[in-house]
Amino acid sequence: MMQNNEMLSTMKHIKSTNQSLPEQVAAQINQLIIDQNIGPEQKLPNEFELAERLNVGRGTIREAVKLLVARNCLEVRRGKGTFVVEKTGQIEDPLGFAYVKDKITLAEDLMELRLRVEPWAAQLAAQRITDEEMPELQARCEEVTRIIRSGEDHGAADKAFHAYIAQCTHNSVITEIMPVITYSIEMYTHFRSKRLLEDTIRTHTQITEAICARDPQKAYEAMYKHVAQNQDGIDMAKQAVVEN
Structure with missing residues (x-):
């Protein structure tokens, strides 16, 4: 009582x-x-x-x-x-992005945020990643490459790769907000050209190598380059909408 x-x-x-x-x-x-x-x-x-x-x-x-x-x-x-519940308080789409009509503009807005947050997160991950986490990060990078090479949709694996980088920061807030920030990834992966897919493989590898080498500056630069290149995917999506 x-x-x-x-x-x-x-x-x-x-x-x-x-x-x-x-x-x-x-x-x-x-x-x-x-x-x-x-x-x-x-x-x-x-x-x-x-x-x-x-x-x-x-x-x-x-x-x-x-x-x-x-x-x-x-x-x-x-x-x-x-x-x-297993993931207390976490909601699949907390900001209601699924109901936003203009997905292209939403992707552009999210990209602005990603350019500010993800390079910093990669920099932090390079400073804090543990020896035990390195093989898992490398495996997730390789999984994205494998799926791209197979011609399948790599959106989910791509998000998992970025989410694991957030986990390697050992900052609980970054870990929780990363799924929101990377929401745009699966929105336009099917618009990417072969060249952009090769860019994804290359920059993911550069990000992984820099983080595992514990080189914060290179990790920052590689992630910034990767996210900036993804802007081409949005531009292609916009062009496809215009043509249709």
Whole structure:
């Protein structure tokens, strides 16, 4: 049972905010997950326990859980209970890019952002990559090359390569925002010419070699060159739209 001082602390928090009661309780549940180290795929206390711990009704608990489900923090499994999701809080398309009508302009806007962020991320990765991470980065680079050579769509593998570079920065914020920044990759890979595909293979190799050599300046320059070359892919996409 919840101690009196804990109950008073909870109620004080509830009264001191303008959020609705379910929103406040959702925040309390999040804190409970953190405090009790409830990890991905682990089960939360049941509805009765949560209501007692947080000193609110079961209906409020249900509403709070719905909010956390919508935020991709929790998953309700019928007949089994409520579980923490594997990638807490992460949403496939958090900014709603899938619903942007003008995809070409969106790609151009994202490219501006990529030119500012990704070279710096590559520079940081070169400074922080571990010996254990180097083979994986090399393998992801080789996988993009293999897929391009086979004539298949390499968009997903390309994104995975850039995501792993972000991981090698050991900066949790960069790791989380990289999928948003690289959203444009799969939007126009099918417009790339043979020359641009060869450029991708070459610059990916240069980026990988520079990072594994722990050369921040070369990593920065190679990534900048790579992202800048991708602008040609967008230009081709624009031209294709005009011609159609």
